[in-house]
Amino acid sequence: GAGVSQSPRYKVAKRGQDVALRCDPISGHVSLFWYQQALGQGPEFLTYFQNEAQLDKSGLPSDRFFAERPEGSVSTLKIQRTQQEDSAVYLCASSLAGTGGYEQYFGPGTRLTVT
Amino acid sequence: KQEVTQIPAALSVPEGENLVLNCSFTDSAIYNLQWFRQDPGKGLTSLLLIQSSQREQTSGRLNASLDKSSGRSTLYIAASQPGDSATYLCAVRDNAGNMLTFGGGTRLMVKP
Numbered sequence: 001g002a003g004v005s006q007s008p009r010y011k012v013a014k015r016g017q018d019v020a021l022r023c024d025p026i027s028g029h030v031s032l033f034w035y036q037q038a039l040g041q042g043p044e045f046l047t048y049f050q051n052e053a054q055l056d057k058s059g060l061p062s063d064r065f066f067a068e069r070p071e072g073s074v075s076t077l078k079i080q081r082t083q084q085e086d087s088a089v090y091l092c093a094s095s096l097a098g099t100g101g102y103e104q105y106f107g108p109g110t111r112l113t114v115t
Numbered sequence: 116k117q118e119v120t121q122i123p124a125a126l127s128v129p130e131g132e133n134l135v136l137n138c139s140f141t142d143s144a145i146y147n148l149q150w151f152r153q154d155p156g157k158g159l160t161s162l163l164l165i166q167s168s169q170r171e172q173t174s175g176r177l178n179a180s181l182d183k184s185s186g187r188s189t190l191y192i193a194a195s196q197p198g199d200s201a202t203y204l205c206a207v208r209d210n211a212g213n214m215l216t217f218g219g220g221t222r223l224m225v226k227p
Binding site for chain 1: 119121149151156157158159160161164204206212213214215216217218219220
């Protein structure tokens with residue numbers, strides 16, 4: 001079956017622009033996660049959805065970052081007024097259920113470069 | 116706050132060697148631990164998932180162990196091949212939440 005997909009794969013934005021990054025999780029997966037990975041580092045948690053409910057947004061670095069999953073499937077991560085420090089790879093992951101020790105499956109990521 | 120550390124940060128070995136990658140975490144109240152592989156410019160591929168009640172998991176030439184009480188996990192790669200060259204990441208899921216906390220990764224190069 002299809003894995004987690006993300007679009008676009010690459011995004012270049014001028015400082016101050018707004019961007020929207022899309023994640024299509026594996027069909028039927030209840031949980032969806034967003035992570036940010038700076039160059040040469042491990043991913044860091046941003047936010048977590050269970051179905052359409054955003055249960056944890058403690059990792060969002062500022063109020064310029066906003067995520068939604070209105071129908072409990074596709075999710076969008078929006079960054080307003082992008083800044084250079086937002087340059088990173090944004091990874092989306094999904095897992096089968098919100099509870100239990102299920103694996104997280106990751107998409108290929110969106111590489112955002114802010115110039 | 117959970118912190119995950121991976122040592123070494125980079126490793127270069129000749130083909131055929133057996134090798135061990137180390138991962139340590141500060142809070143032993145974990146739900147599970149996952150090892151991932153990341154190729155340059157690509158996403159993460161899950162290699163092994165160890166539940167907190169398990170001591171080890173094996174897949175092919177890979178064996179991962181977990182010692183929860185001491186906050187350590189190791190990934191053993193047998194008979195390394197050039198195709199094993201990648202960054203290896205370990206990540207823990209705490210009992211308190213659903214997200215993963217990652218280490219900084221070990222960048223492995225296996226030379227032919």
